[in-house]
Amino acid sequence: GEDVEQSLFLSVREGDSSVINCTYTDSSSTYLYWYKQEPGAGLQLLTYIFSNMDMKQDQRLTVLLNKKDKHLSLRIADTQTGDSAIYFCAERRSGGSYIPTFGRGTSLIVHP
Amino acid sequence: EAGVAQSPRYKIIEKRQSVAFWCNPISGHATLYWYQQILGQGPKLLIQFQNNGVVDDSQLPKDRFSAERLKGVDSTLKIQPAKLEDSAVYLCASSLDLRGNEKLFFGSGTQLSVL
Numbered sequence: 001g002e003d004v005e006q007s008l009f010l011s012v013r014e015g016d017s018s019v020i021n022c023t024y025t026d027s028s029s030t031y032l033y034w035y036k037q038e039p040g041a042g043l044q045l046l047t048y049i050f051s052n053m054d055m056k057q058d059q060r061l062t063v064l065l066n067k068k069d070k071h072l073s074l075r076i077a078d079t080q081t082g083d084s085a086i087y088f089c090a091e092r093r094s095g096g097s098y099i100p101t102f103g104r105g106t107s108l109i110v111h112p
Numbered sequence: 113e114a115g116v117a118q119s120p121r122y123k124i125i126e127k128r129q130s131v132a133f134w135c136n137p138i139s140g141h142a143t144l145y146w147y148q149q150i151l152g153q154g155p156k157l158l159i160q161f162q163n164n165g166v167v168d169d170s171q172l173p174k175d176r177f178s179a180e181r182l183k184g185v186d187s188t189l190k191i192q193p194a195k196l197e198d199s200a201v202y203l204c205a206s207s208l209d210l211r212g213n214e215k216l217f218f219g220s221g222t223q224l225s226v227l
Binding site: 041044090100104 | 154203216217221
């Protein structure tokens, strides 16, 4: 199976909160990331969390990490239409060449 | 600050033809990555360079794919000969170094269609 798993779609109403979930398999992962990809563009790093943290907040974004369950989530408060994009979870493992491994992405659709 | 530049933006070729993609990373970034993103999937690493040396090319199909970064700056990725399943977006990314918290900066990608 995939090393990093995400649900494929999420639809929310403008102004509501969005929660995008991700599970990963490697307990040695040191950094976990959320990237955003808008149509026709490359990936843009939104935020990351180090594995010894439980939570990180950055303006409208809140990242929660449950290391025991290998579960990562991204909460977007007050979701706007401009937040419509594909959101990728990625893990970066310790040792080796520190290559980020990406999930398949969650397509977030924000409707009025 | 200029971002990661990639060209061409789009490429359409027939199977068995050759194609090359070019990437210019952010100035000063030692680490360069080529990713393949097939429609509906996440990016998959093909090759990673640190300066002009290869760090990881374990997922590069070496019978048809090659990449180089001769002077430790620009990089080219070549496919010869192309197959239908090579249709994808090829993303180049760069980072300052190999440390775990280094941000990857992505280019807009080259969309390849193999007919």
